[in-house]
Amino acid sequence: MSDFKRNISLTGDIRFTGLQLKDPMEVSAGMLGVKEALRHGVKEMGIVRSMKALLAMNQEEGFRCPSCAWPVPENPSGIGEYCENGAKALADEATLDKIGADFFQKYSVEQLSRYSDYELNKLGRLTEPMVLRPGKVHYEPISWEEAYNLMAAELQGLDHPDEAIFYTSGRSSNEAAFLYGMFARALGTNNMPDCSNMCHESSGVALSQTLGIGKGSVKVEDLYGADVVLIVGQNPGTNHPRMLSALEKCKKNGGKIISINPLAETGLVKFKNPQKVGAMLGSGTAIADIHLQVKINEDIALAKLLLKKLAALDAQNGEVFDHDFIENYVQGYDTLLKDLDRFDAAELLERTGVPEEKITQVVELLAAKPNIIICWAMGITQHKNAVATIQEYVNILLLKGALGKPFAGTCPVRGHSNVQGDRSVGIMHYVSRELNRRIAENLGFEPPTQAGYDTVGAIKAMYEGNAKVFICLGGNFVMAASDTAYTARAVQNCKLTVQISTKLNRSHLITGETALLLPTFGRSEKDMKQGETQFLTMESSSGKVRRSKGLLKPVSEHIKSEPEIIGMLAHTYFQGAHPMSWKTLACDYEAIRQLIDTTVKGFEKTSERSKGFGYYLPNNVRERDFSRLPNGKAKLTLNALPGHDLKEDELLLMTIRSHDQFNTTIYGLHDRYRGVHNERRVIFLNTRDMEKRGIQKEQVLNLISNYNDKERRAERFLAIPYNIPEGNAAAYFPETNLLVPIDEFADKSRTPISKSIKITLEKVDE
Ligand SMILES: Nc1nc2c(c(=O)[nH]1)N[C@H]1C(S)=C(S)[C@@H](COP(=O)(O)OP(=O)(O)OC[C@H]3O[C@@H](n4cnc5c(=O)[nH]c(N)nc54)[C@H](O)[C@@H]3O)O[C@H]1N2
Ligand SMILES: Nc1nc2c(c(=O)[nH]1)N[C@H]1C(S)=C(S)[C@@H](COP(=O)(O)OP(=O)(O)OC[C@H]3O[C@@H](n4cnc5c(=O)[nH]c(N)nc54)[C@H](O)[C@@H]3O)O[C@H]1N2
Ligand code: SF4
Numbered sequence: 001m002s003d004f005k006r007n008i009s010l011t012g013d014i015r016f017t018g019l020q021l022k023d024p025m026e027v028s029a030g031m032l033g034v035k036e037a038l039r040h041g042v043k044e045m046g047i048v049r050s051m052k053a054l055l056a057m058n059q060e061e062g063f064r065c066p067s068c069a070w071p072v073p074e075n076p077s078g079i080g081e082y083c084e085n086g087a088k089a090l091a092d093e094a095t096l097d098k099i100g101a102d103f104f105q106k107y108s109v110e111q112l113s114r115y116s117d118y119e120l121n122k123l124g125r126l127t128e129p130m131v132l133r134p135g136k137v138h139y140e141p142i143s144w145e146e147a148y149n150l151m152a153a154e155l156q157g158l159d160h161p162d163e164a165i166f167y168t169s170g171r172s173s174n175e176a177a178f179l180y181g182m183f184a185r186a187l188g189t190n191n192m193p194d195c196s197n198m199c200h201e202s203s204g205v206a207l208s209q210t211l212g213i214g215k216g217s218v219k220v221e222d223l224y225g226a227d228v229v230l231i232v233g234q235n236p237g238t239n240h241p242r243m244l245s246a247l248e249k250c251k252k253n254g255g256k257i258i259s260i261n262p263l264a265e266t267g268l269v270k271f272k273n274p275q276k277v278g279a280m281l282g283s284g285t286a287i288a289d290i291h292l293q294v295k296i297n298e299d300i301a302l303a304k305l306l307l308k309k310l311a312a313l314d315a316q317n318g319e320v321f322d323h324d325f326i327e328n329y330v331q332g333y334d335t336l337l338k339d340l341d342r343f344d345a346a347e348l349l350e351r352t353g354v355p356e357e358k359i360t361q362v363v364e365l366l367a368a369k370p371n372i373i374i375c376w377a378m379g380i381t382q383h384k385n386a387v388a389t390i391q392e393y394v395n396i397l398l399l400k401g402a403l404g405k406p407f408a409g410t411c412p413v414r415g416h417s418n419v420q421g422d423r424s425v426g427i428m429h430y431v432s433r434e435l436n437r438r439i440a441e442n443l444g445f446e447p448p449t450q451a452g453y454d455t456v457g458a459i460k461a462m463y464e465g466n467a468k469v470f471i472c473l474g475g476n477f478v479m480a481a482s483d484t485a486y487t488a489r490a491v492q493n494c495k496l497t498v499q500i501s502t503k504l505n506r507s508h509l510i511t512g513e514t515a516l517l518l519p520t521f522g523r524s525e526k527d528m529k530q531g532e533t534q535f536l537t538m539e540s541s542s543g544k545v546r547r548s549k550g551l552l553k554p555v556s557e558h559i560k561s562e563p564e565i566i567g568m569l570a571h572t573y574f575q576g577a578h579p580m581s582w583k584t585l586a587c588d589y590e591a592i593r594q595l596i597d598t599t600v601k602g603f604e605k606t607s608e609r610s611k612g613f614g615y616y617l618p619n620n621v622r623e624r625d626f627s628r629l630p631n632g633k634a635k636l637t638l639n640a641l642p643g644h645d646l647k648e649d650e651l652l653l654m655t656i657r658s659h660d661q662f663n664t665t666i667y668g669l670h671d672r673y674r675g676v677h678n679e680r681r682v683i684f685l686n687t688r689d690m691e692k693r694g695i696q697k698e699q700v701l702n703l704i705s706n707y708n709d710k711e712r713r714a715e716r717f718l719a720i721p722y723n724i725p726e727g728n729a730a731a732y733f734p735e736t737n738l739l740v741p742i743d744e745f746a747d748k749s750r751t752p753i754s755k756s757i758k759i760t761l762e763k764v765d766e
């Protein structure tokens with residue numbers, strides 16, 4: 001394995017920042033949310049810039065919020081279609097702080113790697129292309145032209161195109177992602193890992209197998225009229241805040257909200273709608289009517305218990321399940337009912353850790369009501385049995401006939417603002433025969449027919465020396481992926497790593513022999529081409545394609561848009577010897593959209609139809625069309641219960657987000673909803689688990705995971721007694737990714753097991 005003699009820290013200097021504990025908050029958003037949002041905005045962007053940007057965010061002619069993928073409703077409230085965390089994301093990207101050549105001359109990558117992730121992000125926006133040459137520890141400036149030449153030369157020098165890997169984070173536009181995916185294929189590889197592999201891949205796999213489409217079926221408006229909404233393994237108060245407004249409407253209309261979560265997350269408990277002045281002054285609405293405090297990864301037991309009880313009621317009166325729907329659209333009914341008999345209700349109940357009376361309340365609701373929506377996120381996608389867990393919940397919807405009608409359906413709530421769009425336009429490591437056929441027909445070249453690497457596959461390939469060039473369209477690969485030390489080593493094995501980014505992160509410091517840092521536009525920035533401000537398109541969590549048009553002055557005149565960078569790289573590589581006009585496409589987004597329309601199924605007249613509030617892509621579940629599944633019917637599945645075989649001293653750790661971060665981008669050191677201030681190095685523990693181990697509040701602990709006799713450690717975390725089930729623990733990512741073994745991932749989707757890591761605690765003598 002090569003070593004470039006760079007002395008890079010994977011964690012930054014580990015030091016505590018001054019923990020202060022308060023009670024977890026009962027009410028989310030409201031006045032404090034808006035105040036927080038403005039505070040961040042004004043501090044980072046100045047008052048004029050922040051007001052200008054905030055007024056345009058999520059508006060018809062404005063830009064899409066760069067944070068999460070929650071859709072804007074058909075009839076938005078007018079002003080302020082954003083939340084505190086959307087405003088924070090905007091302030092973070094539109095900051096006036098910047099770093100360029102002088103900065104990198106002063107600080108080496110070795111020095112910078114001692115900074116925390118929080119400190120790195122705070123340095124500001126990248127302003128000019130930089131290169132880190134072999135053996136050097138300082139980035140130096142490089143012209144765009146030389147950067148394209150360097151990349152093209154490295155790609156041309158590969159023995160096989162499969163030695164190149166193209167990672168995508170979910171912030172890119174459809175236009176950029178399309179060009180990127182087509183360039184990888186034109187080169188001859190399907191090596192396109194993306195952040196989805198670590199995120200909702202389990203949802204995609206589970207839903208494709210059972211319902212014939214990897215996306216959800218619910219529109220925002222469906223939530224308003226639902227009878228029952230289950231929020232499973234999701235913390236919307238922090239990660240999809242405007243979803244709470246939709247849930248509030250649902251409640252007003254008589255709907256019931258059930259939260260299934262090991263934690264009593266703020267926002268699900270009480271919520272103030274920041275768009276309504278009246279609501280800000282009141283005490284907020286308790287969003288969740290019932291909270292099932294399930295133990296980590298016992299959702300299959302919980303869903304089976306619900307199914308068993310519903311089946312028993314249905315056996316009495318035949319009115320609980322939708323028998324017409326089952327008859328016409330569903331396969332596997334008898335087998336599923338028989339299989340449920342194998343499980344003992346008392347054992348299932350015990351596994352869940354939920355009080356029986358709460359289960360009874362939920363069963364009564366589900367039995368009586370037809371319009372059910374199930375929403376979920378990382379709490380169920382990042383386990384070994386994630387696909388099975390999601391399918392077990394889908395079983396409930398199928399038996400209730402709660403699909404393909406208003407106010408019912410599946411709602412996997414997506415993370416990154418355009419992660420769904422990126423997939424739709426072709427960012428995937430597997431092969432779609434239909435897409436390949438359309439590429440050959442419309443773009444004039446034969447794409448590769450061999451599947452490429454996903455995220456775990458890419459890391460292993462780099463580690464083993466089978467990949468040499470690693471290009472990243474956004475993201476922070478080394479910190480987001482599992483097994484930080486292994487992943488870092490893997491990336492350092494590459495000859496060239498390229499990061500197309502807005503802000504500095506640790507993946508810019510943990511690099512290959514040569515590294516390029518290519519600065520690009522944020523969403524909010526004005527992208528001028530041919531004398532006109534350009535728009536780009538994105539797809540929300542509900543499958544709607546909309547325009548996004550930035551308006552702020554770009555942070556530097558030396559940065560380039562993502563489509564331009566990709567188009568020019570492809571142009572430099574092919575030098576005209578390719579049927580696609582890469583150079584033209586680099587600056588003509590309209591032309592890219594036309595290619596998307598002809599090449600990607602479901603996209604049609606996008607330039608026109610993406611206006612205003614946009615258009616929905618086709619969705620077979622909404623039409624109750626299951627013809628693409630075997631037998632033409634949706635599928636009920638049989639799923640096994642998980643077995644963790646925890647040792648006496650082991651706990652199951654979930655790695656979660658604080659209220660002050662966007663994935664690996666750390667905005668601040670607070671998690672005020674959970675009562676944690678000024679510290680990220682904390683671990684939430686049940687008091688009984690603390691007592692058993694003689695652990696004091698705020699005691700310093702090392703976290704250790706041990707899989708296949710390999711010990712992995714994340715050092716120095718402060719113990720916090722918290723309302724969390726016994727045997728369970730929680731801590732923030734990315735600090736804890738050191739603990740996730742590279743080989744532990746979900747069956748079928750290969751998503752790392754970030755929410756159920758077996759750990760032990762080691763006390764540190766201070
Ligand atoms: N502000 C902000 N917004 C974001 C992000 C961000 O980092 N910050 N990230 C974006 C991205 S990429 C994504 S994917 C989403 C993530 O959105 P979420 O999935 O809400 O994010 P997590 O913090 O991972 O929260 C997981 C939740 O699942 C619960 N949970 C954990 N294990 C289990 C389990 O076994 N069963 C059940 N039922 N629940 C469990 C946890 O207690 C927690 O409430 O948010 C997006 N939006
Ligand atoms: N342990 C653990 N690990 C996890 C998770 C977890 O819950 N637990 N969650 C997983 C999930 S759900 C996800 S989605 C992944 C996230 O993985 P990634 O998407 O790779 O990571 P991010 O932190 O979102 O990437 C942030 C970086 O993107 C760049 N950036 C921001 N905006 C733009 C832009 O507009 N264009 C470009 N080109 N670059 C931009 C900035 O440089 C910023 O530093 O992490 C996964 N990792
Ligand atoms: S809910 Fe998500 S998309 Fe909407 S404003 Fe908030 S962070 Fe942005």
Ligand SMILES: [Mo]
Pocket residue numbers: 195198199200414415416
């Ligand atoms: Mo995600």
